[in-house]
Amino acid sequence: MSWNDSNHVCSWEGVKCRVKAPHRVIYLNLSGQGLVGTISPSLGNLTFLRYISLQENLLAGQIPLSLGHMHHLKVLYLSNNTLQGEIPDFANCSNLWALLLNGNHLVGKVPTDARLPPNLYFLWIVHNNLTGTIPTSLFNITTLTKLSIGFNQINGEVPKEIGKSRVLQLFAASGNKLLGRFQQTILNISSLADLDLGSNYLHGELPSSLGSSLSNLQGLALGNNFFGGHIPSSLANASKLSMIHLSRNNFIGMVPSSIGKLQELSVLNLEFNQLQSSDKQGLEFMNSLSNCTKLRALSLAKNQLEGEIPSSFGNLSMKLELLYLGGNKLSGRFPAGIANLHSLSGLALNSNRFTGPVPDWLGNLKNLQIIFLAANMFTGFIPSSLSNLSLLENVVLDSNQFYGHIPRGLESLKVLQVLSIPNNNLHGSIPRELFSIPTIREIWLYSNRLDGPLPIEIGNAKQLEHLVLSSNNLSGVIPDTLGNCESIEEIELDQNFLSGSIPTSFGNMESLQVLNMSHNLLSGSIPKSIGSLKYLEQLDLSFNNLEGEVPEIGIFNNTTAIWIAGNRGLCGGATKLHLPVCTYRPPSSTKHLRSVVLKVVIPLACIVSLATGISVLLFWRKKHERKSMSLPSFGRNFPKVSFDDLSRATDGFSISNLIGRGRYSSVYKGRLLQYGDMVAVKVFSLQTRGAQKSFIAECKTLRNVRHRNLVPILTACSSIDSQGNDFKALVYQLMSQGDLHMMLYSNQDDENGSASIHIAFAQRLSIVVDVADAMEYVHHNNQGTIVHCDLKPSNILLDDSLTAHVGDFGLARFKVDCTISSSGDSIISSAINGTIGYVAPGKSYFSWYTMFRWECSLPILKFGLNYSHVLYALCRVCNRW
Structure with a gap:
């Protein structure tokens, strides 16, 4: 409001001028003002500007070239907007020492030293869409102190020229596609304080002298790579280290006990490795950690640690807030030393071999917000003292041997969101107070011995999303008040003794996706109001005493999504249900x-x-x-699997079971007990932007399609992992011969030096026909047109008989009338999706129709077949054009 003619420009909000006359604008700070539109090139006319901050806005378009000619400019801060295009040439900004462009949509390559100012100190271009490799000339800038290029699409190796730098303090390149081993020349940068190379494809062992060479190191983040070998004991020589992230690698051996010498250590994250211990040795490092008085977070989850936790564990830092030990083979009683850790907010001991009762003193840890104790052998009663934990949000006690009642007094937990105690021996009724907690979102109490009726107070849980009470002894009628839970997405009440009619109020639950009330004693008719639930995807009312006419609206027209068998009194409904005609x-x-x-x-x-x-x-x-x-x-049809099931099936998502990795997911082979045979588990990287949509798109595509040339999906898992993070995975039948790209272009040689894998011409043609059949089905099936959008040899999988199966529908589009939708969002496709080289060229005229046509033809051309063979396959696909 101050930007008007009645005020001098130097008094405008966000504007500062130099003191001496004539007054010139030297400072412009409009961060977080909700600005939209583009950055005007006229900004470059303010030749005395030294500081520009336009961060945290909604600015779009390209960065004006005129900003690259501002000789007095020292700081340019354009972070967290939606800027596009390439990074302009800033070589003429001779005084620029801080260039921060992170959090935009910039494309092109990382600029070389020729396009950057000669005295640059900070270059921050993290979270963009930059490609190519790291320019070697970048390290010719002798003043460069902090370089952050993470979360782009940068590939190749870390250049050895990085070792030329003598002042570099921060090098962050996580979330890219970097390859190769740890760059040894990094050890020459004695000034380096923070090194972040996480979430790449780096492999090999870490240098044994890592800590000795980088003695000024304060932060080391190498998680989510393929590093192996032992953790260097020399890390203890980097006495300033405060954060160590080596999670999700393949480190073996024992945790060095010397790590306890790091008195500045605040975070130690070694989860998801192959670290070992035994009853006799390997846990000594826990004793040494008592010297780390600043330790706030310790995670050793998903390793191979065995034995009992030593009693000295209670000497850990009083500042410890997070303690994650889940997914190991630890044994013994509940660790007594935890009683001394009064600052704990997160405790995870799940998936171990702990026995005995959970102590009542757990309720004395007043700061606890998360408790994960699932999949152990705990016995006895659930401590009633948990009701003293006023900050408690998540309680996960699955798959133990708890008995007795659900503790009363839970109504005092005003912020409780998740209560999960399935697969135990609980009995008694469900406390009515549970539904008075205003924040409760998920209640998982299936597979217990709970009895009695559902409380009428259940309708008070306005935020409830998941109510899973299957396989208990619940009886009585379903309260009509359950229809007041308007946010609920899943209701599973099957395998109980519920009676009475289905409440018509169920039609009020507009977010409901899954409703399962099978194997009960329900009677009366099916309310038509259930058919009005537009998001309902699965409905199981089988094996009850229902009667009357089956509605013919909504989900009742999708006979693959409803189960009503075992109700002898039902009639009418959709023709495919084959029910008798209703008589009056x-x-x-x-x-x-x-x-x-x-x-x-x-x-x-x-x-x-x-x-x-x-x-x-x-x-x-x-x-x-x-x-x-x-x-x-x-x-x-879709057996339920948990995170722990999939973890066990794949040996903790071991790298030895990894058979593929894409932008949004990784695929592991494993053996699920539910099937016996080998399966393929596709785990989505939810921290990657777009992975959630990819999961939804694939579920939406595969839930209602069935064809011999599509990869058979067995089930899905949408849950939380051992750390409480969202976890989503799909389980497929394993295709034993791998993908077509591997078979066509394999470089493996046999003893005679010839290619070890050969596909005869007739077999190639058969594969083409298989793919054509699959495409004909998804393009013309009765669920509506589905466009794959990423059809290529690596997404065509082969079984034992070399029958082709099309997979990976994570980028699929769905045509409804004249509209293509993706993951439920109605859009018109205006950008290239999928893999370059397999889609129509030219962005300006690109549409779903051109994608449709190219999807029919282009992948087939990759087989080197002549025109008549392609024409034959195209006729199979496009016979309706």
Whole structure:
């Protein structure tokens, strides 16, 4: 509001001028003002400007070239906008020492020294879409102190020229596609204080002298790579180290006990490795950590640690806030030393071998917000003292041997969001106070022995999203108040003894996606209001005593998404349900009624009884034929698997089981007990922008499509991992012969020096036809047109008989009338998706139609087939054009 003619420009908000006359604008700070539009090139006319800060706005367009000619400019801060285009030439900004462009949509390559000012100190271009390699000339800038280029699409190796730098203090290049081993010349940079190379494709062992050479190191982040070998004990020589992140690698051996010498250590994250210990040795480092008096976070989750935690564990820093030890083989009683850690806010001991009761003193740790104790052998009662933890948000006690009642007094937990105690031996009723907690979002109490009715207070839980009470002994009617939970997405009440009718109020739950009330004693008719739930994807009402006409709206028209078998009184509905036609009794005399009964009703009842008997027999035979796949309710088609199931199946997502990695996900092979055979587990990297949409798109594509040439999906997992982070994965049938790209272009040689894998011409043509059949199906199936958008040899998988199966629908688009939608969002595609070289060239005229046509033809051309063969395959795909 101050920017008007009545005020002098030097008094405008965000503007400063030099003191001496004539007054010239030297400072412009408009950060966080919600500015939109583009940056005007006229800004370059303010030739005396020394400081520009336009960060945290919504500015778009390109960075004006005129900013590259401002000789007095010292700081240019354009972070966290939506700027596009390439980074302009700033070589003429001779006084510029800080260039911060992070958090935009900039493209092109990392600028070389020729396009940067000669005295640059800070270059911050993290979180953009830059490509190419790290320019070697970048390290010719002798003043460069801090370089942050993370979370782009940069590939290649870290150049050895980085070792020329003598003043570099920060080098951050995480979240890229860097390859190779640890660059040895980095050890020459004695000034280096922070090194971040996490989330790349680096491998090999770390230099044994790492800590000795980089003695000024304060932060070391190498997580989510492929490093192996032992953790260098020389890290203890970097006495200033405060943060160590070596998680999600393949480190082996024991944790060096010398690490306890790091008195400045604040964070030690070694989770998801292969670190070992035994009852006799390997846990000594826990004793030494008592010297780290500033330690705030310690994670050793998902390793191979064994034995009992020493009693000296209680001597850890009183400042310790996070302690994650889940996913190991630790044993013994609940670690007594934890009682001394009064600052703990997160405690995870899940997936170990702990036994005995959970101590009542746990309720004395007043700062606890997260408790993960799942998958152990804890026994006894759940401590009632948990109700003293006023900050508690998540309680996860799955798969133990707890018995007794659910503790009362939970209503005092005003911020509780998740209560998960399935697979135990709890009995008694569900406390009505539980539903009075205003923040409660998830209640998981399945597979216990809970009894009694559902509390009428259940409708008070306005934020409730998941209510899973399957496989208990609950009885009574379903409260009509459950319909007040308007945010609920999942209700699973199957395998109980619930009776009465289905409340019509269920039609109020507009967010409901899954409703499972199978294997109960429900009676009455199916409310038509359920058919109005537009987000409902799965409905299981099977094996109850329901009767009357099945509605024909909404989900009831999708016969693959509903289960109503085992209800003998149902009739009508969609034709594919094959239910008897509903009959109505017309008003008439008693004599006429008897005639109708004798002539119509009794014969019809006989026919229905016979049909029902045959249906039950066929269902029984089918169930026994697929006994290995049978589970309650939805389990017959999509068995439930947990994070722990998938972790065990893949040996903790071991690198030895990794069979592929993409932008949004990694694929592991493993053996699930539910199937016996090998499966492929696709784990989505949810920290990567777009991974969530990819997961949703793939689920939406595969949930209703069935074809012999599509990769068979077995089930999905949407849960939390051992650290409480969101976890999403898809489980597929494993294709034993790998992908087509590997088979076509494999460099492996046999003993005679010839290619070890050869695909005959007839087999290649057969594969082309398989792909064509798959594309014909997804383009023209009755669920609507699906466009794959990333069809290529590496997404075509082969089974034992070399039958081709198309997979990876993470970029799929769905055509509804004239619109293509992605993950449920209605959009018109205006940008190239998928892999370059497999889509239509030219962005200006690109549309779903051109993608559709190119998807039919272009991948087939990669096989080197002649025109007649391509024409034959295209006719199979495009026979409706």
